[in-house]
Amino acid sequence: MDISVLGPFRAVQSGVPVHLTAVKPRKVFALLAVQADRVVSVESLVEEVWGERPPRSVQTTLQTYILQIRHLIADALRAADSGLPLGAKSVLVTEPGGYRLDTFGGVNDVLEYDALASAGHRALEAGDWPGASDYLGRALSMWRGNALSDVQCGMLLEVEATRLDESRMSVLHGRIEADLRLGRHHELLGELHGLATRHPLHEGMHEQLMLALYRAGRRSDALTAYRRLRSALNQSLGLDPSPVIERLHRAVLDSSPHLDLELLARAAV
CATH class of the missing domain: 1.25.40.10 (Tetratricopeptide repeat domain)
Structure with missing residues (x-):
């Protein structure tokens, strides 16, 4: 699964978009995507969607949202004729105490951005102005708008979106510094x-x-x-x-x- 959060949230399974429009299931999917390939606890998902006032039926409702996401992933897998043995359950995996979105090595724009940004900052520290300008410029080119701009973020997603937006400003400042050094x-x-x-x-x-x-x-x-x-x-x-x-x-x-x-x-x- 390819994941993009540097702008509107996008998830593509085997070349087929996986798109949720309902607000709360979309929050669940976005949090799983932001922490892709890591276990996200049930408690974190509940906090993101309902904050400090979850409904009494929170467990059942959350399981319903997970099922909706799996249905969409299953549709994408069928459209791509994928042969995963457990189908959507191989992608959105139930783990002890939570769930994990397995990307199977798909593209994750945050990971690529963070790698380019880190390389650019190292080049800045070393006085490698052409390298810094190149790395940081490539990192900035990955952005398509504000992070998770089309998701109604709860507390946890807001923290991640803020981190990314602050990082973007730092990278932009560093790229301009390198370009100034280059005349x-x-x-x-x-x-x-x-x-x-x-x-x-x-x-x-x-x-x-x-x-x-x-x-x-x-x-x-x-x-x-x-x-x-x-x-x-x-x-x-x-x-x-x-x-x-x-x-x-x-x-x-x-x-x-x-x-x-x-x-x-x-x-x-």
Whole structure:
């Protein structure tokens, strides 16, 4: 089974989509998919679907949802003429205390994304800017929207979706850092302007925008970006920019040679 959660939730068994529309069974299926090839306890499934107020018939109802998912998997297996000995029970396996979705080595976009992101962060730490840009760019290309965007997430799925979305921002920040190191400031300006607009309080994005503008010969625009960030932080949170931003602001005001890409390149040799 191939699983995609970096955007709308998708599951494909033997080339055939397995699609549930009912809200609660879909939550069960999504939690099993997020933790694919691992046992998900009955308690976790109940918590995800019903929170702290499960109905008295919770065990029977959960078993009904499992049966619905197995029926859809069975339909997909028949359509693909799969020869699994236990049919859908070979894919959605009953385990002591819970259930396990066996992907049989299918594609899992989260696992592929995490591997690319980890490789990209290692490349960043090593100063391998081309490698970091490549790995992190490939990781970002796997996204099709917000994680699990079409699932009404309960507590457990919300935690996983938040983790993935935060990771996406970290990977994006790292890829832009690598691209800045590679002298791609002109190409980054449009992307960074959009990010700064969507995330008016994100200091890291504004720092990168200021640096790209300065290196593109737009010193006054870099100072304008700083003023916008300072105003947004003051109005929304009553805060001043961080010391990192303040140091960059002073460096831009002073046209510090330490901001020049050529100087950074020589220092790295």
